[in-house]
Amino acid sequence: MLKLLLKTRLLAMMDRVGGQKKSRKAATAGKLALMSLGGLVVLILIGGLFCLMVKPLYEGFRDNGLTWLLYAMAGALACFLSFVFTMFYAQGAIFEAKDNELLLSMPIPPSAILGSRMGALYFLNLLFSVTIMGAVGVLRATDGGLQALHVIIFLVCIPLLALIGTTLSCLLGWLVSLITRRMRRKALFSLLLSLGFMGFYFYAMLGLSDHLQSILANSGNIADAFRKVLLPFYAMAMAIAEGDLIQLLIFAACCAVPFALVYFLLSRSFIRIVTAKVGAKRIEYKGGPLKESSVIWSLTKKDMIRFFNSSTYMLNCGMGLVFSLILGVATIASGNALLNFLLKTYTDMEDAGSLAPYLIPVVLGVLAGMAYLCAPSISVEGKNFWILDSLPLKVKDILKSKLLFHLIIAVPFSLVSSLLVVIGTPMDAMQAVIVFLFPLLAHVFCATVSMIAGLYTAKLDFPSEAKAVKSSACSLPPMLATVAVSLAPSILYFFVLKKQGVDLGTILMIAMGVMATLSIAAYAFLLSSAAEKRWHSIKK
């Protein structure tokens, strides 16, 4: 039974990655092999990248006789990353799975249901352990530091390590589930939690070289901390580095006992946990005046309510807005430092100083391409499509409202980001105009292209809203088109037009004209009978 359930979970996970297959047989043959190969390549690439990043650290530790510390830190990192990235999966797949009640109604022991779900979660955690620990292992092996016994212990430690991440994910997923069940603004909570983790990740990655230096400088203290506090990772590191079997046993106990305990506790209370009907506190409707709105504004509000009620929608389609705001704040906070960073990165010219104010709007334009809010707005209608279809609505009004929804959210972010950049960066009036207009037009361009892409890639049978939102078919065209239109002028300038003495500001002005023209053309198309015809063919 457990095997059957586990197989079902893993197939469901593969469906998530590779899309639903018309034929399971086809999915399990060639496509499965291709997906596995693709996954392996991604893991090797990530592992390779990690290998390059921690190489200086490894060399530093090795020279200080603290080679084991790298294993310990890699183990801790693998656990941290795996539990952060699988926590929401644990919440959704274990505690809030839609088929929990169906499975519980069958003659299946709750422990088997839980076991299958934790097994799938373990598989995900194992991928993190393999990638991170594998990278460290390769680093050590290429240095000739791993002998047969060490390799065997190393290989035993990786699957054991994944148990820690699984245990933590289960516990935190349970906690998040308990908290969000009582909340009315679940989407906001999930969004803030995700942004918090993401912020921490970017903070760690952006200051990586400083952090590595700091770790090297404090390696003695860190080693002590691992010995005293993070015992499992210390035991694992010593087992691998010294070939110490006693430490291996300690590590195995540290991994298996908490895992077994969590499994035991959760399986005993599984029915109570998944069938608890806590729910958010109900608000009693007490009447009150209702406000009339125009049809387009009412449709726009509907899309905005949908957007702000879905953390998945916000995180997948609105990240460009968050990044542009971060860029604005960073410009205010760092002043010329950000400009200098951009200059060092992108230019190597004497007149680079005068070009700097032009590079930020270009970056803001690129970020506008990451805010394709209305691209999935038709697909997410899904089962609700009949509502729009049965109401006396003009197709052009529906499309206009979706465009408006995109712009109403994107434009304030664009204006605030530009304002912060203008305040934080020395520039003349004309440059300030470009800083405001270029990203603004990039957003308008992205909105119109998103709408066309959304119209032509719309699918109403996505199994969930999340799947519709994450569909690359609708998001890639506007993203690539906006990035291309935003970057093309600078590329043209640096490689062709600069030699002919053309000013970058002038090129950006022309680019804005091009963006405006293309946006108007796209908008005109959206109001055409061709777009209407396409709308009516969506449901077929």
Add this chain to the structure above:
Amino acid sequence: MLQINHYTKQYSSDGKKAVDDLSLHILPGEIFGFLGHNGAGKTTTIKACCGILDFTEGEILVNGMSVKKQPLECKKIMAYIPDNPDLYDFMSGIQYLNFIGDVYKVPADLREKKITEYSTDMGITEALADKVGSYSHGMKQKLAIVAALMHDPKLLIMDEPFVGLDPKAAFILKKFMRKFCDQGGAIFFSTHVLEVAEKLCDKIAIIRAGKLLAAGDIETVKGNESLEEVFLELVDDMKVSEEEYTTEEKKAEVKNA
């Protein structure tokens, strides 16, 4: 009010028809029941009447206007309640009703009055501030009914409207349907519940595998027998077993549903 003339719906190109040459005429003041087994073509017909499903041949007129040529004008005077009301889960009940009020341009004071009246009848007033996603199937059905009545439609088209309703709401709906038609409105609805059709409908039509078997005044169709007996006899006379429905037809119905 609703005229269906030689309506034919063909899903695939191999000639198989989900609905074949169906003609019905629903007059103002009539409650018209549409009966048939699963996959007979009821939902396909109903969706075509609402202008949300294109059709191959024939014509459907609402108050003399073609659903194909003047869909918006037709939709303005009718309301549709699907069998499975997938409403906007992310909105509260009142937000959804206000949205519908905006689309039909119902004045604010009038929509308040109607929302209060109908939601009280349906027993969902207190829940209107909650998200639709937290509603049970029956509550969603009730909300869909309230939303459908907001703009005083002349024609109500309902697909299995009694599914999921509690006895009180079903009773209120039946009373409302009668009152609605007595005031000149027309109702075209599908149902599996033959007792409801027998007691409520002025006219009925029985459809089988896309073909009309019988239609007319309920007394004429059933004669001295019960509607259940007539329905089963008609089905039996056709000598069509479940296996005769082709996979293609079933697929078409599933897709349509």
